[in-house]
Amino acid sequence: RPRAARAWGLEPLNVKALFRRGCAWSFAEDWAHAIQDFNLVLELEPGSDAARRELEKAQEMRHGPGPSPATAKASLLVNSEEQLEEVVADCEDSKAKGTRLFMEGKYHAAYEVWRRAIEALGEFPQAEFTAEAQKLFVALCNNSAQALLQCPEVEGATTRLAMDMTNRALELEPSNIKALFRRGCAYANSEKWYLARRDFEHVLELEPGNEAAREEIEKLEASGVLKSRDEEDAKQDLSDPAVVTKMAQKEADRFKREILAQADGHGGVPKWCQRFNKTQVQAAAWARHQVADAEGLQDLITLRGPVFAEMEQQQKEEFITACEFMNEMRAQYGGEIDELLGKGR
Incomplete structure (x- = not known):
């Protein structure tokens, strides 16, 4: 990868x-x-x-x-x-x-x-x-x-x-229109309505004439699903560095649990635990190094945006570690993970 x-x-x-x-x-x-x-x-x-x-x-x-x-x-x-x-x-x-x-x-x-x-x-x-x-x-x-x-x-x-x-x-x-639109569809299928709308809106920012994205937003608004939770609260949550950090950590934990749950039926838990530990160490070391370096940190802020910039140093390290851990696991073992999760369900 x-x-x-x-x-x-x-x-x-x-x-x-x-x-x-x-x-x-x-x-x-x-x-x-x-x-x-x-x-x-x-x-x-x-x-x-x-x-x-x-x-x-x-x-x-x-x-x-x-x-x-x-x-x-x-x-x-x-x-x-x-x-x-x-x-x-x-x-x-x-x-x-x-x-x-x-x-x-x-x-x-x-x-x-x-x-x-x-x-x-x-x-x-x-x-x-x-x-x-x-x-x-x-x-x-x-x-x-x-x-x-x-x-x-x-x-x-x-x-x-x-x-x-x-x-x-x-x-x-990062601005690939097809990828943004299809991720929006995947978010909608996962009932992550606000994230879906955010991707569809991003598509329209890049390509104002994209009717498919406009139709998807209209569907979400007409269905009423966006009203199931107060929109302002949702926006406020996603602007809170602590909330965003915890979300990344929870996603990494869910990622591990899902793999281990399926690996258990194939006798592969020890192997995956070893991989998790090795990758976690690498991700944490990389995160510490980048956050401690002024230029590296500025690059991360440019990539991750204002919420990341507002995080405390420990939050930055925890957030980057969680993201890098999942990215690196997919980079090294993506095919095995897809096969394991696809067949195990």
Whole structure:
């Protein structure tokens, strides 16, 4: 799953960001990811002595004395570019195959084809994505969401799974209209009426002539569901840093419980607990590092908005840890999670 620029999606080649996250990986003793980030820094800024030192340290901790940064950089560049080109070509074929299945009304089969293509592209860090690869990844996520919205017979398809696919597209393109609209539909299916309306309104801000979004808002207003809770209170809640922090933590806890509930029937609880613990440590280390760094914090504020800016330092760390934990779990184990939750219900 793309990782290198998740915190500030539109700057995937931010050298400072990559270096800081490499340090966070080192702090968490995840040497493989640290080496990957420091190699990318040297790729973008060959004269960075700090990155060279950190890379050598991470290599020594992982394998003992390793290859020189120049050798590692050259190998990474050549191999990654060639492999990415091959995977993009294969995934374009998968996209076309999925489209044919979708047009035949075989929505879940189309989703499975697209999901596998997403997993294949997800093996590459976001910093290595070409414009073609990014466009394809976003299209596959959007297509998958559309297919899932047509599968009410599959538990969670029209809600949680569709939401996850749109979020993955929005991580790369925060203003992608298709992703926003389809996430709004998934929110509505989940009875998260205010969040649904917010996405539909965002679509109209970006594309005022979008009749589909306008119709969805009219449906919500006509149904009366938005009156089931005082709107001003709802808005006030979402502007409260403490409430937003707790919401993120509760969502992360729900995410864990849901996976463990299904894993219990397959004897996989110990495996998932181990994964949770490792990812939690990484997410917390990364959050602490970013919040403590002035430039990193400003990047997060730009991405997360005014409510995040008003949070106390501890709240910021807790909020980012919860979000990063879920993102990283989906990045590393998304296919397994989808299969586990899809089959377990």
